[in-house]
Amino acid sequence: MSARGRFLEAAAGLTSRAARRAPVEAARAGSLFWAWLGRTAARARAVGREIATGTTLAPERWTDYLDYTGTAAAVLLVLQAATGVLLALHYEPHPSLAFASFSAVGTEVPYGLLVSGLHAAGARLLILVGMVHLLRVAWTSSYRGPRAGHWYTGVALLSVMMLSGFSGYLLPWGQQSFWACVVGTEAAGALPVVGKALVHALRGGPEVGGPTLTRFYLFHVFLFPLAVAGLLYWHIQRVWRTGVSGPPDATARPDPKACRGCGACERTCAFSAVFVKTGQEGRRAEVDEAACNACRACVFACPAGAVALVRDNAPVPTEPIFPHNVLRRSAAVLAALLVLFAGVYFFRGLAVGHKVPADPLSTPDRIKPDWYFLAPYQVLKILPSERWGLFALLAAFGLVAALPALDKKGPRRPEDRPVFIRVFQASVAVFVVLTVWGWLS
Amino acid sequence: MGVAGAMAAGWSVLRFLFASGPKAHSMPGGAFSSTVGSAETSGPSLAKNPDGSWSLDADALPMGQSLVLSMSGVPVLILHGNKGVRAFSATCTHLGCLVRFSMEDNQFQCPCHGGKYDENGRVVAGPPPMDLKEYRVDADDGDIRIFPV
Ligand code: HEM
Numbered sequence A: 001m002s003a004r005g006r007f008l009e010a011a012a013g014l015t016s017r018a019a020r021r022a023p024v025e026a027a028r029a030g031s032l033f034w035a036w037l038g039r040t041a042a043r044a045r046a047v048g049r050e051i052a053t054g055t056t057l058a059p060e061r062w063t064d065y066l067d068y069t070g071t072a073a074a075v076l077l078v079l080q081a082a083t084g085v086l087l088a089l090h091y092e093p094h095p096s097l098a099f100a101s102f103s104a105v106g107t108e109v110p111y112g113l114l115v116s117g118l119h120a121a122g123a124r125l126l127i128l129v130g131m132v133h134l135l136r137v138a139w140t141s142s143y144r145g146p147r148a149g150h151w152y153t154g155v156a157l158l159s160v161m162m163l164s165g166f167s168g169y170l171l172p173w174g175q176q177s178f179w180a181c182v183v184g185t186e187a188a189g190a191l192p193v194v195g196k197a198l199v200h201a202l203r204g205g206p207e208v209g210g211p212t213l214t215r216f217y218l219f220h221v222f223l224f225p226l227a228v229a230g231l232l233y234w235h236i237q238r239v240w241r242t243g244v245s246g247p248p249d250a251t252a253r254p255d256p257k258a259c260r261g262c263g264a265c266e267r268t269c270a271f272s273a274v275f276v277k278t279g280q281e282g283r284r285a286e287v288d289e290a291a292c293n294a295c296r297a298c299v300f301a302c303p304a305g306a307v308a309l310v311r312d313n314a315p316v317p318t319e320p321i322f323p324h325n326v327l328r329r330s331a332a333v334l335a336a337l338l339v340l341f342a343g344v345y346f347f348r349g350l351a352v353g354h355k356v357p358a359d360p361l362s363t364p365d366r367i368k369p370d371w372y373f374l375a376p377y378q379v380l381k382i383l384p385s386e387r388w389g390l391f392a393l394l395a396a397f398g399l400v401a402a403l404p405a406l407d408k409k410g411p412r413r414p415e416d417r418p419v420f421i422r423v424f425q426a427s428v429a430v431f432v433v434l435t436v437w438g439w440l441s
Numbered sequence B: 001m002g003v004a005g006a007m008a009a010g011w012s013v014l015r016f017l018f019a020s021g022p023k024a025h026s027m028p029g030g031a032f033s034s035t036v037g038s039a040e041t042s043g044p045s046l047a048k049n050p051d052g053s054w055s056l057d058a059d060a061l062p063m064g065q066s067l068v069l070s071m072s073g074v075p076v077l078i079l080h081g082n083k084g085v086r087a088f089s090a091t092c093t094h095l096g097c098l099v100r101f102s103m104e105d106n107q108f109q110c111p112c113h114g115g116k117y118d119e120n121g122r123v124v125a126g127p128p129p130m131d132l133k134e135y136r137v138d139a140d141d142g143d144i145r146i147f148p149v
C-alpha cells in the first residue's frame, strides 16, 4: 500500500493506537510529507478526541439545540471584532471629537449605520447568548469533573465580554455613556483599601474625563480583545479535548468482550465511578451507574474503544459531525444572525441611544447602563450602603464562578436534584425581576 | 454575475474604508479642553485667581438661582438663596452624579438614586453616606469668590 493510502487508512481509524501508528507507517513507506501530516493529525487528534471519531451526540429534544449557543457566541464574537476594527477606522477617542465622530459614522459614512448598528446590537446579543449558554450548561451540571476548566474559562470570558461592553459604552461619549461611567467606576470605590486607588486608576484622574476616554479606548480595542482571544482559545481547546458531555440520564458501560482490563478508564474518571475488577474472565472494567456523570472521559480514554454511553440499555444516539452536526450548528448560528439583523433594524429606535453629547456639568434625569448591568445596578440602588451592595454582587459572582468546586458529584438529571434546580430558577427569576425593575425605574 | 457581484461588494468596502470621516471636517469649539467637552464654551464660568480662588460675576447668579460650574474639572454648585451665596461640591457622595438645588424644597436632590441633602449639605434621605462638602465663599462688591480645599 502507498504511504498516502496507509495514512488515510490510519486516519480513518477511530482508535488512538491507529493514530499513533500512522506516521510510523508512512515514514516506513518512505514519505516524509505523509509522515509529517500523520504526526500533525495525531497531535490534533489528542486535542480533538471527539472530532477524531468523526461522530458526536445527536440532539434528542429541541432544548438540545441550546447546546449550540456556544458556537453562536463564538461567531458573534468574531463579528464583534470585525465590526469593531471597521469602527475604529473612523472613531476618534478624544472628548471633543468622540461624539461627533461616533455620530458621523452613522450619518456620513456609507454603510456606517449598519456597521455601528451591528457592533452595538451584536454586543448586547453576544452577552445574552453567553448567558443562555451558561444557564444551559448549569442546568445539567455539565461543568463537573473534566469540564470544570470549561466553566472557569467561560466565566472569565463572560466577565471580560461584560467589561468590553462597559468600556465600549463610554466611547460614543454621550450623556448616558458619561454618567454610566461615572456611576460604574465610582461603585468600585466602595471596595475596602484598594477602592479609591482603583477608581483613580480606571479614570486616569479624580473625575471622568479625557484621560478616562483614552484608557477605556485602550481597554476596549486592545487589552480586552487580547484577553478574549486568549480565553476563547483556551475554552474551545478544552471543549475539543473532552468532547461535549453526555445526556444527564445516560451512563457509561464497558463492553466486557472488548475490555482488556487495562485500567485507563479508572485512571481518568473524576467521579470514581469506574473500577477494574478481577473476575472469572480476568480483569474487566465495571461502572457504578449511580455515580457515573456520563462525562465521556472513559469513552475517549479506552484504547480498545470498549466503552459506550447507554440509556435504558440502548446506546445514546450519535450522528456524523459532518455534515449533520455542522449543519445543525450552522442553523443555530443563522438563527442568531437573524435575531442580530432584526436587532440592528429596530435597535436604533428602541435603545436609549447616544443622542446628546456628554456634559460633565449636568446629570440627566435617568441614567441607565446596558441591559446586562441593570440588575447589578439595581442591587446597588436598593441596598442601603454602597459597600453592602458591592459585597452582595461579589458574593453572587463568586458563587456562580465557583460552581464546579461547590457541586462536584451526584446525579445530573434535573429531576434528581430539586434543591439545585429551585435555587437555579430563583436566581434567574431574581435576575430578570431586577433587570426589569432597573429598566422601569 | 459573480464578477459584477464581487465588484459591487468591493466598491462598498472601498467606500467605507475611504470615507472622509469627521477628521476632515473642522470641529467647532476648543479641541483641547480635556476634561470638559463642548459644554463649557457658553454660559457663565468660573475664572481662576492668582491666590487659587475662583471668581464669578455676581450678576450671573440672581437671587433664587443656582449654577453648576467647573473648577478645573471639579463640579461645584453655587446657590444664591435666602442665606446669601453658598458653594458646595456638586458631586453626590453616593455614586458621583451631580446634585441639583431645589429652591421649593430648600434641599439638594440627586437625580440618580434619590439622595437628598438639606440646605447645609447634610444627608436627609437616600443612600449617600456623607454630607456635601461646603466651600468658603466671599461675596462682596459684585464678585463671588470661592475658595477650594
Ligand atoms: C467582546 C467584544 C466587544 C464588545 C462586547 C463591544 C461592545 C461595544 C459597545 C457596547 C459599544 C458602544 C456602542 C453603542 O452603544 O452604540 C462599542 C463601541 C465601540 N467598539 Fe466595541 N465591543 C467589542 C469589541 C470591539 C473590538 C475588538 C473593537 C476594535 C478593535 C471595538 C471597537 C469599538 C469602537 C471603535 C467603538 C466606538 C464606536 C461606536 O460605538 O460605534 N470593539 N463596543
Ligand code: HEM
Pocket (backbone or CB within 6 Å): A066, A067, A068, A069, A070, A071, A073, A074, A075, A077, A130, A131, A133, A134, A137, A142, A143, A147, A150, A151, A152, A153, A154, A155, A157, A158, A232, A235, A236, A239, A243, A244, A245
Ligand atoms: C464567548 C463566550 C463563549 C463561547 C464562544 C463558548 C463556546 C463554547 C463551545 C463552542 C462549546 C461546545 C458546546 C457548544 O457548542 O455549546 C462550549 C461548551 C461549554 N462551555 Fe462555553 N463558551 C462561552 C462562554 C461560556 C460561559 C460563560 C460558560 C459558563 C460559565 C461556559 C461553559 C461551558 C461549558 C461547561 C461547556 C461544556 C458543555 C458540555 O460539554 O456539555 N462557556 N462553549
Ligand code: FES
Pocket (backbone or CB within 6 Å): B092, B093, B094, B095, B096, B097, B110, B111, B112, B113, B114, B115, B126, B127, B128
Ligand atoms: S449618586 Fe446620588 S443618590 Fe446615588
